[in-house]
Amino acid sequence: MVSQTVELLKNEIPLEQESVVLAEDAVNGLVLVDIINGFCTVGAGNLAPRESNTQISGMISESARLARVFCEKNLPVMAFLDSHHPNKPEDPYPPHCIVGSDESNLVPALRWLENEPNVTIRRKDCFDGYLGSIQEDGSNVFVDWVKKNKITTQLVVGVCTDICVLDFVCSTMSAKNRGFLEPLENVVVYSRACATFNVPLEVARNTKGALAHPQSLCIM
Ligand SMILES: [Zn+2]
Numbered sequence: 001m002v003s004q005t006v007e008l009l010k011n012e013i014p015l016e017q018e019s020v021v022l023a024e025d026a027v028n029g030l031v032l033v034d035i036i037n038g039f040c041t042v043g044a045g046n047l048a049p050r051e052s053n054t055q056i057s058g059m060i061s062e063s064a065r066l067a068r069v070f071c072e073k074n075l076p077v078m079a080f081l082d083s084h085h086p087n088k089p090e091d092p093y094p095p096h097c098i099v100g101s102d103e104s105n106l107v108p109a110l111r112w113l114e115n116e117p118n119v120t121i122r123r124k125d126c127f128d129g130y131l132g133s134i135q136e137d138g139s140n141v142f143v144d145w146v147k148k149n150k151i152t153t154q155l156v157v158g159v160c161t162d163i164c165v166l167d168f169v170c171s172t173m174s175a176k177n178r179g180f181l182e183p184l185e186n187v188v189v190y191s192r193a194c195a196t197f198n199v200p201l202e203v204a205r206n207t208k209g210a211l212a213h214p215q216s217l218c219i220m
Pocket residue numbers: 082083084090096097125126127
């Protein structure tokens with residue numbers, strides 16, 4: 001389905017695809033974006049999938065595989081967890097991932113990361129993990145993580161591809177280009193370990209106020 005979509009897009013916009021092969025020792029940081037129950041576990045909350053979904057389950061298993069490789073090599077991993085205060089809603093979304101609820105915890109396949117010494121967990125209350133890393137004293141947990149671990153190439157995976165992953169990567173690229181993130185040079189989004197939600201056109205047409213969001217079109 002994705003390759004069919006890519007072929008259609010190639011006829012409409014200047015889109016080029018090529019594979020990127022990364023040397024194993026070139027990547028020295030892994031960022032996991034919002035791989036939490038509230039977005040990934042069936043029936044876990046207002047923004048959780050309503051039925052099992054192969055793109056999401058594939059994203060979880062591929063992310064867990066990568067996390068295991070990084071932990072075995074004692075390489076730095078950063079996990080963003082969407083976590084909202086009950087009195088601070090996140091428009092335009094319904095209440096989700098409230099602090100202290102299981103919605104805002106890592107999915108079962110990744111929960112073991114909480115006990116790994118090389119993993120930094122950052123709870124954030126906005127889409128963008130870069131902005132969500134700013135602390136009250138003005139310091140930035142993500143920037144400090146990059147600098148302390150001397151990360152030059154980081155891999156980014158998680159959900160949603162076109163919201164929290166995209167926002168985080170755009171902010172990171174801008175900050176990098178402005179010189180705030182040295183020594184970071186490369187930001188790589190691994191699409192097979194990313195996923196987003198699905199509202200097909202036919203469902204949106206029959207649901208008042210809903211906007212279509214076809215999952216297969218929204219992968220980077
Ligand atoms: Zn949120």
